[in-house]
Amino acid sequence: MSNEINSSNFIRNIVVEDLESGKHKKIITRFPPEPNGYLHIGHAKSIVLNFGLGDEFNGRTNLRFDDTNPIKEDTEYVDSIEKDVKWLGYKWDELHFASNYFDTMYEKALLLIKKGKAYVCDLTAEEMKEYRGTLTEPGKESPYRNRTIEENLELFERMRNGEFKDGEKVLRAKIDMSSPNINMRDPIIYRIAHTEHHNTGDKWCIYPMYDFAHPLEDAIEHITHSICTLEFEDHRPLYNWFVEECEMESHPRQIEFARLNITNTVMSKRKLKLLVDEKIVDGWDDPRMPTIAGLRRRGYTPESIRNFCHAIGVSKAASTVDSQMLEYFIREDLQTKAPLAMAVMNPLKLVITNYPEDKVEMLELENNAKDESLGKREVPFSRELYIEREDFMEVPPKKYFRLFPGNEVRLKGAYFVKCNEVIKDENGNVTEIHCTYDPETKSGSGFTGRKVKSTIHWVDAKHAVPAEFRLYEPLILDNLEENEGKNFLEQINPNSLEVLKGFVEPTALKDAKAEDKFQLVRNGFFTVDSKDSSKDNLVLNRIVSLKSSFKLK
């Protein structure tokens, strides 16, 4: 990724300072997902930031699974995360599992007990909440706070040996119950959970809490800049306390930045998992999902996602990005990459009555309107074609310049046709339109005799390949903010997926493979669906429409 420029931001500035001052010779960053769901576009922001800094400053970046909570984690998620990071175009220097540090974490907990900095507490969860105090009131000390070191060592060992039930006891740090920062009021370090872990199996029945585990993980790996999101800002004093008191050799610096939020998008793994579990979507990789797997299946490219992440920048100010900005970057990327083809999504038959019955012409059309080097393709043309239903109206409103009885239009890359007759079924629905063509008007022939006001696309009926088109709208109707208390399931857009059956021109799409991308004339950018498309059943996902009024500031 060395050809990509990281935009300047306050975190990059800190890195530059630390390298210039000699505080660090090399930086080490990490991306630390919890394997309790698939990665989403918010994670991409963090991936691009961490790996981007590692690459730019010739440092190192680890992928570390923060798998200290056995209850929600699963190897399916581990596999998907590795796949998605690679697909985004990044290589980690080291791959780690926080659970491989459980022995060290246990040792460090013992160290804290021996220093008189941790104790075993028997308060119930409710009691502990009561004792914690509030933002305006100090907490109360637990009656178990002054257990002797010996007693704590013995009880902690018995916790580890499985002698107590879940929730019966916890190990807490002994810091300050009257600290104005609630995180410092004797936080829990270890809890009991008689649950198998995806990596360590049944070796442990006590598990470290995130706030204790995370700084140790960073320090063990000699991370220099531990980059996380803003909600951990108030946890930073605790992070530093654990690194100090556990006498870690290296002391990473925690730096917080604002999460990415996008309009009409839910972004927490918990909510995304609910969409999957409730079968509102077709799995984590449903093309409407903001997951990396979903965006990929929708047709987004790694480049477009990286470019988006660079463009949104990194700051401490929380903000919400317009979802159209993401679309802007995929359009930009595909504009020159995706070959042109014609497809009709909602077909209406058009018969050219004066065209010879058995004749087939091969017409030459450009593969890309902006890049001639992408060459030309041959498209068959004969007497019977399909056009879009919306390109014909029996009774046209004012300013409708497409086909209607008596009107003439250009068929893209072919001839002028004029509509003479409308064929209907017994219910009065239009089933066919009959036209005549003018052989003089062939595209590229230099014909200047008269003009038409509209060009419409078409496919040849005999040669076209049937296809299913899947068109998407945002999955979420409202721009609901996280934590607003609204049930987001009530905001699901019932029309987020529309399926149309139509045809594509044979030449370009005949051998199309999963994830191939096309610019379908007037209809948008499309990709071949990686899950449901097959040789006999072509399924095309619309990535985005061709145009938008959105402007990049």
Ligand code: ATP
């Ligand atoms: P979620 O709330 O979606 O479950 P998380 O923060 O719990 O997200 P983690 O697996 O812990 O998910 O995240 C791994 C890394 O990705 C963390 O460093 C986290 O700060 C970062 N991250 C997660 N969501 C976003 C986001 N929306 N914007 C930027 N970074 C994010």
Ligand code: MG
């Ligand atoms: Mg989390």
